């Protein structure tokens with residue numbers, strides 16, 4: 001099976017073109033190829049298939065030709081992946097499967113509009129973040145209160161005065177399973193200036209990653225909330241680079257680089 005490897009601010013993905021949706025892709029196969037020692041290594045898998053071939057999202061076929069079938073590194077499915085959509089769009093363009101600078105991609109979380117910027121960055125319309133109440137994450141025995149933000153997938157974005165660079169995110173943080181029955185992506189961030197935050201993230205199904213697009217938007221929402229704002233442009237510094245988030249009344253946008261770095265033939269069998 002052919003594969004490609006790409007990343008967006010070092011949130012890295014294995015891309016599996018399966019345009020007709022014929023491949024059987026099990027959770028264990030995804031976990032094996034995402035393994036950084038025994039496989040290719042990645043935070044997740046982006047399977048590329050025609051929307052009309054997917055029983056999950058076929059109703060979006062008229063709006064978006066391509067479906068991003070996203071899987072976390074542990075093989076579990078997720079509704080949305082902001083950096084994944086940007087890398088997916090880069091693949092479609094490079095492969096000649098999308099020939100405009102603006103098009104739409106279907107995800108389990110809905111249809112997302114994509115735009116290629118003149119500098120090559122890719123912007124995704126991430127939809128309207130849904131803000132919930134507060135909840136608590138526990139990291140290294142310490143509790144951090146954060147804001148629940150639904151980006152299609154669940155987030156808990158926690159501001160802290162402690163430099164996030166010092167946190168030990170090598171283990172699953174604790175969280176309230178009553179509030180997040182299907183798990184949660186946990187962001188810890190330092191507001192470091194007007195409309196700027198430094199963020200680290202522990203992703204559901206993937207562990208600590210060097211960037212998370214939906215997490216960056218959730219962080220911008222939580223930082224704006226602390227500042228008493230609901231709109232504006234935010235710079236979110238992640239371990240793997242810098243993302244720009246624009247919050248509007250009715251939607252949000254995520255921008256940043258997205259690149260393909262390799263391609264090859266998988267010899268690991270399903």
Ligand SMILES: N[C@@H](CCC[C@H](N)C(=O)O)C(=O)O
Nearest residue numbers: 078081082083153212213214
């Ligand atoms: N890295 C992604 C988010 C991927 C899904 C997440 N781990 C989940 O399970 O919800 C992003 O860039 O948004």
